[in-house]
Amino acid sequence: MSAGLYPIQSITRRVVDLSGIWNFQFDPEGTGKKEKWTHGLPSPTTMPVPSSFADLFTDKESKEYTGDFWYEKELFIPKEWENMDLSLRFEAAAHRATVYINGSKSGFHEGGFLPFSVSLNKTVKFGEPNLVCVKVNNELFEDCLPVGRTVTLADGRKMAKGYFDFFNYSGLIRPVKLVAVPKKHIVDYSLNYVLFDNCAEVNYSITNNYKNGIVTTIEIYDATGRLITSSEGLEGSLSVSNVKLWDVNNPYLYTFRFRIVDGDFVVDEYIDQAGIRTFEIVGSEFLLNNKPVYLKGFGKHEDSDISGRSLNLNVLKRDFELMKWIGANSIRSAYYPHSEETLRLADREGILVINEVAAVGMMASTLNFFDASQGSQTRFFAKETTPKLFEKHLSQLEELIRRDKNRACVIAWCVANEPETTDDEARPYFEKIFSKAKESDPQKRPLTFTSLMTATPDKCKCAELCDFISLNRYYGWYVFGGNEVMMAENVFKQEFQGWTMRIQEKPIVIAEYGADTNAGTHKLPGVMWSEEYQDEYLSLCHRVFDSQPRVRGEQVWVFADFMTGEGIMRVDGNKKGIFTRNRQPKAAAFLLKNRWKNLRDGFKSEE
Numbered sequence: 001m002s003a004g005l006y007p008i009q010s011i012t013r014r015v016v017d018l019s020g021i022w023n024f025q026f027d028p029e030g031t032g033k034k035e036k037w038t039h040g041l042p043s044p045t046t047m048p049v050p051s052s053f054a055d056l057f058t059d060k061e062s063k064e065y066t067g068d069f070w071y072e073k074e075l076f077i078p079k080e081w082e083n084m085d086l087s088l089r090f091e092a093a094a095h096r097a098t099v100y101i102n103g104s105k106s107g108f109h110e111g112g113f114l115p116f117s118v119s120l121n122k123t124v125k126f127g128e129p130n131l132v133c134v135k136v137n138n139e140l141f142e143d144c145l146p147v148g149r150t151v152t153l154a155d156g157r158k159m160a161k162g163y164f165d166f167f168n169y170s171g172l173i174r175p176v177k178l179v180a181v182p183k184k185h186i187v188d189y190s191l192n193y194v195l196f197d198n199c200a201e202v203n204y205s206i207t208n209n210y211k212n213g214i215v216t217t218i219e220i221y222d223a224t225g226r227l228i229t230s231s232e233g234l235e236g237s238l239s240v241s242n243v244k245l246w247d248v249n250n251p252y253l254y255t256f257r258f259r260i261v262d263g264d265f266v267v268d269e270y271i272d273q274a275g276i277r278t279f280e281i282v283g284s285e286f287l288l289n290n291k292p293v294y295l296k297g298f299g300k301h302e303d304s305d306i307s308g309r310s311l312n313l314n315v316l317k318r319d320f321e322l323m324k325w326i327g328a329n330s331i332r333s334a335y336y337p338h339s340e341e342t343l344r345l346a347d348r349e350g351i352l353v354i355n356e357v358a359a360v361g362m363m364a365s366t367l368n369f370f371d372a373s374q375g376s377q378t379r380f381f382a383k384e385t386t387p388k389l390f391e392k393h394l395s396q397l398e399e400l401i402r403r404d405k406n407r408a409c410v411i412a413w414c415v416a417n418e419p420e421t422t423d424d425e426a427r428p429y430f431e432k433i434f435s436k437a438k439e440s441d442p443q444k445r446p447l448t449f450t451s452l453m454t455a456t457p458d459k460c461k462c463a464e465l466c467d468f469i470s471l472n473r474y475y476g477w478y479v480f481g482g483n484e485v486m487m488a489e490n491v492f493k494q495e496f497q498g499w500t501m502r503i504q505e506k507p508i509v510i511a512e513y514g515a516d517t518n519a520g521t522h523k524l525p526g527v528m529w530s531e532e533y534q535d536e537y538l539s540l541c542h543r544v545f546d547s548q549p550r551v552r553g554e555q556v557w558v559f560a561d562f563m564t565g566e567g568i569m570r571v572d573g574n575k576k577g578i579f580t581r582n583r584q585p586k587a588a589a590f591l592l593k594n595r596w597k598n599l600r601d602g603f604k605s606e607e
């Protein structure tokens, strides 16, 4: 079920992207399997893949549909591929999926934002059509990620209640690909770097599924296609002299070519681009290639009008253009692993990513962002569902690290958003999560979780586990907003005194700060929800950050307005965006552009 490497074409590998219109049917009674929908859907409608179906329909029941739903697609497999290893790779099926090939169950995966592969070798017919049926389920539970629960309404419909503040978009939200690789193939590879003067030592390891009588090679090419260095063997070290390092201003990528060869015959070939760089924390500094870097950017959702949470490359491109325009150098991929395309684009555009697993809602509440600021306690980590949740959390974290370990843009892993770390039971839970994450990452990147507003320095039980502290703070919005905003500045500063006393030397990132703002509402003097207030609020926060030497990053909540569930706290979604949901700037975008374009990369460090 492992997703394997990101699919590419090479002299030995083939990929067919199955994006397009599939057949689709809701299964509210959950009887599809019994009624043999595994062999074909009885009365399907049409559905694009990728998509998250909710915003495509015009009726409420379809939009809010919770339960099982099915996809169906005919698949033709060429005869020439008979001797290859074939799989279907789902880049994301939110939140769990069972795949049937020609009626027989071929795989199950849970974890809606991570890829998985289903082997076709035993089930597929060559040179003729095959039937793929996928049963997806989007219910939320307390022992699954993201966390929530599913209730049954008076009319018998199920309703998902997430313990989080975003719409429960679901379905085949990223592409599905037919992948053909040689039977003997490269399974995975990992890279790690050590820098000396102007030279980099590239330590690599490669995994094959077959070892006898074959040789594995690695070659590194520069961006002009010139071979720089090469080696043989499954593990080793290569030296790149006059190295061009990957950084935010010049995201230089080398091409890595891995081959299995048998004499002159190329058994398998995998090609990837990767940036050579180091990232570490020394004292209170983030060092990218041994040079201090201050993080400027956003917490970011995958969310847009009509496309919902599904991959939309046009929106993605626009987002990267906006990030460059505004002078951002980083994002946090809140609150789930973003698409592989996002990470690959970040590698090419020089955007640093704090990469987050879908561990969101670890506090039993359907309004967590609100209850959080009220200080309610739910003893989340002492629930009977915790052991099962823990296993899933651990395995999805490992899957995420395996997927993204070679991406230069990934500088850290965020193991959870706003878990209830004020609870004693959270400590042993997160000790294990942190140690597993460290062990899984060949580059040993820094680890963090974002801390909820009430997890102040005197209350949080887990902060020491973090390599850097990430604070989600809303002084001036959820507390001390409006006419009381002048108090926010001092209260915010006081909290920093607490952190300085408790934790010596680690960097602090403000992983969320923001104010809901209705684009086009102008008020003088500014009031909450107006564009003027968002500006005043951000300026206040920036004064606080600039007074704190340990603050080494600011990531505004949120890049763009996004859709949430309905409720009295939200007006057609969350409006804390610096850009509208349609990716146009609010006034605050110009304020941030002005600030960020003028902050040097190593802001706050001595030159």
Ligand code: BDP
Residues within 6 Å of the ligand: 164, 165, 166, 368, 369, 372, 417, 418, 472, 512, 514, 557, 574, 576
């Ligand atoms: C934070 C939550 C986030 C919410 C945000 C908000 O982490 O999910 O969207 O508040 O209220 O505390 O906008």
